Amino acid sequence: MASAALVDQWSQPLWRLNNLYTIRDKGGNAIPFRTNWAQEKFFEDMWFLNLILKARQLGFTTAIQLYMLDNCLFNSNTAAGVIAHNREDAEAFFDDKIKFAYDRLPLGLLDRLGATQDSAKSLAFANNSKIRVGTSLRSGTFQLLHVSEFGKVCAKYPDKAKEIVTGAFNTVEAGQFIFVESTAEGNSGDFHDMCDKAQKDEKEGRQLTKLDFKFHFYAWWQDPSYKLDDEDTAATLITPDDAKYFASVEAIIGVKLSQNQRAWYVKKRQTQKAGMKREYPSTPQEAFEASVEGAYFVTEMTKVREQGRICKVPILNKPVDIFWDLGVGDAMALSFRQIVGSEVRWVDYYENSGEGFEHYARVLNEKGYIYGRHYFPHDGDTRSLGAVAKTKREWAIEAGIRPVEIVARIPTEAAGIEASRAYLPSCWFDEERCQRLIQCLDSYRKEWDDKRGTWKDTARHDEFSHGYKSFETAAVAPRSQASKPIDLTRINRGVV
Structure with missing residues (x-):
C-alpha cells in the first residue's frame, strides 16, 4: 500500500511542485517551494489558455515556470517556452527560476532525468522534452507557453506585443497551454482587449472552447x-x-x-x-x-476619478463648441464641449479616419446639437498641395462646418502638455460618450527608449495622440477666444 501511495503522489503535478523544487526567497536564500493561496487557486481553476491579472508579489512567474519545468521532466516530447520583454529578463528568468530549481533537484532525479543539453537559454532532456526562453519564440511548436508581464510589453513595445500574439501564440496548438500573466498597464492594448473579451465571455456564461482564454484575477485584499x-x-x-x-x-x-x-x-x-x-x-x-507608466496626466486623471468628474453629463440646450485634431492620412478627432459656470463639460467625442469633411458634417448633423464654434489647430490654415489649393478651414466651411476659428500654434510640445495639465482640474467627462477621449488622456505618454531603458522627453505618436490633441486644442485656445459670445440668431440646430 505504501508503495502504491508513493506512486500516486509522484503522479500528481501539484505534489511534485510542493516537494521537489527549490526557489530563492526575497532575501536570496534557497528554500523549498510551496504554493501560496493564489497559486493553489490558479492551478485548481486552470484552463488551456489563461489570462492572469494580479496584484504584485504573488509569485506567478515562479509557479508557472516550475510547472513548465516539471512537465518537461516528467512528460516526453514536451516543449515549453518563456517569453520576457527583453533579453536580460529572459536570461534572468532562466537562471533565477528554471535553472536554479533544476540544479537543486534530488540527485537521484538528476541522474535519471538530467539534461542532455544545458545552455544559458535552454534545457533539453533525454525524454526529448525541452524548455527555453526568449523575447518572441515565433519558431517551433510548444505545448506550454508563458508570457510574463504582457501588459508592460503592450504598453512599451506594441509591435512586439503584436508579434507575440500573431507569432508565439500560434506555435501552441488547441488543447495545449498558454499562460499570460501581468499587472495592468492602462485601458488599451492587446492585454487589456484580451482580458476584456474573456471577462465578457465569463459574465455571459459562454462555454469556453480550447481556443478561448479564461480570465483569472487576484486582488490585494485576497492575500491574508x-x-x-x-x-x-x-x-x-x-x-x-x-x-x-x-x-x-x-x-x-x-x-x-x-x-x-x-x-x-x-x-x-x-x-x-x-x-x-x-x-x-x-x-x-x-x-x-490605473495610470500607465510614462503617461503625462497620471496625477490629473487620478484626481478626475477621485472627485467623481467622470459621470453622466447632461447635454444642455445651449451651444456645443467642437475642438478638432486634423489628421492627415490618419485619424481625425472631435471633442465636444459645453461650459457651465466654472465647469468645462466634455459631452461627446467622435473619431474616424480616411473621410472628408462632408462625412463629419453629416455626423454633426445627425447628433443634432446646437453648435457654437469649431476650433482648428494651427495647421487648419495650411494650404494643400493638390490640384485645388485650399486650406482645411476652407474645405470645412465648404462642407457646411462653420464658423471655424484657428488656434495659434503652441511654441513647444511641453507647453501644450502643461496647458492641458492646468486645464484638466476644471473638466468633467461624460462616462459613456467620452469614453474614448478619457482613454486617450489616460494613455498619452512619453516615448520609451529601449537602449537606455528610460523614457524620452518626447511624446509617443500612437492611436491615442489624436484624441489628446483635440483636447489640447481647447487647452491652448486663449480664454478670451474660447468664451466669445455667440449670436444664436446665426446658428441652426446642426452644422452652420
Whole structure:
C-alpha cells in the first residue's frame, strides 16, 4: 500500500511542485517551494489558455515556470517556452527560476532525468522534452507557453506585443497551454482587449472552447498577509475619503474589508502613490483604469476619478463648441464641449479616419446639437498641395462646418502638455460618450527608449495622440477666444 501511495503522489503535478523544487526567497536564500493561496487557486481553476491579472508579489512567474519545468521532466516530447520583454529578463528568468530549481533537484532525479543539453537559454532532456526562453519564440511548436508581464510589453513595445500574439501564440496548438500573466498597464492594448473579451465571455456564461482564454484575477485584499497588525494605528489612518473608497469597493466585491486590511492599503499607497491601483488593484476594472507608466496626466486623471468628474453629463440646450485634431492620412478627432459656470463639460467625442469633411458634417448633423464654434489647430490654415489649393478651414466651411476659428500654434510640445495639465482640474467627462477621449488622456505618454531603458522627453505618436490633441486644442485656445459670445440668431440646430 505504501508503495502504491508513493506512486500516486509522484503522479500528481501539484505534489511534485510542493516537494521537489527549490526557489530563492526575497532575501536570496534557497528554500523549498510551496504554493501560496493564489497559486493553489490558479492551478485548481486552470484552463488551456489563461489570462492572469494580479496584484504584485504573488509569485506567478515562479509557479508557472516550475510547472513548465516539471512537465518537461516528467512528460516526453514536451516543449515549453518563456517569453520576457527583453533579453536580460529572459536570461534572468532562466537562471533565477528554471535553472536554479533544476540544479537543486534530488540527485537521484538528476541522474535519471538530467539534461542532455544545458545552455544559458535552454534545457533539453533525454525524454526529448525541452524548455527555453526568449523575447518572441515565433519558431517551433510548444505545448506550454508563458508570457510574463504582457501588459508592460503592450504598453512599451506594441509591435512586439503584436508579434507575440500573431507569432508565439500560434506555435501552441488547441488543447495545449498558454499562460499570460501581468499587472495592468492602462485601458488599451492587446492585454487589456484580451482580458476584456474573456471577462465578457465569463459574465455571459459562454462555454469556453480550447481556443478561448479564461480570465483569472487576484486582488490585494485576497492575500491574508496584506493587513496591518497594529489595530490602534489602523484606526487612525482611514480618512472619510478612504472610507468612501472602501465602501465602493465592498459594494462591487461583496466582501467586508477589515480595518487592518484598509490600513495596510492606505500605508502601502503612501509609497506606491498613483501606481497603487496598477500594482495592487481591488477590482479588474480599477486595474485597467490605473495610470500607465510614462503617461503625462497620471496625477490629473487620478484626481478626475477621485472627485467623481467622470459621470453622466447632461447635454444642455445651449451651444456645443467642437475642438478638432486634423489628421492627415490618419485619424481625425472631435471633442465636444459645453461650459457651465466654472465647469468645462466634455459631452461627446467622435473619431474616424480616411473621410472628408462632408462625412463629419453629416455626423454633426445627425447628433443634432446646437453648435457654437469649431476650433482648428494651427495647421487648419495650411494650404494643400493638390490640384485645388485650399486650406482645411476652407474645405470645412465648404462642407457646411462653420464658423471655424484657428488656434495659434503652441511654441513647444511641453507647453501644450502643461496647458492641458492646468486645464484638466476644471473638466468633467461624460462616462459613456467620452469614453474614448478619457482613454486617450489616460494613455498619452512619453516615448520609451529601449537602449537606455528610460523614457524620452518626447511624446509617443500612437492611436491615442489624436484624441489628446483635440483636447489640447481647447487647452491652448486663449480664454478670451474660447468664451466669445455667440449670436444664436446665426446658428441652426446642426452644422452652420
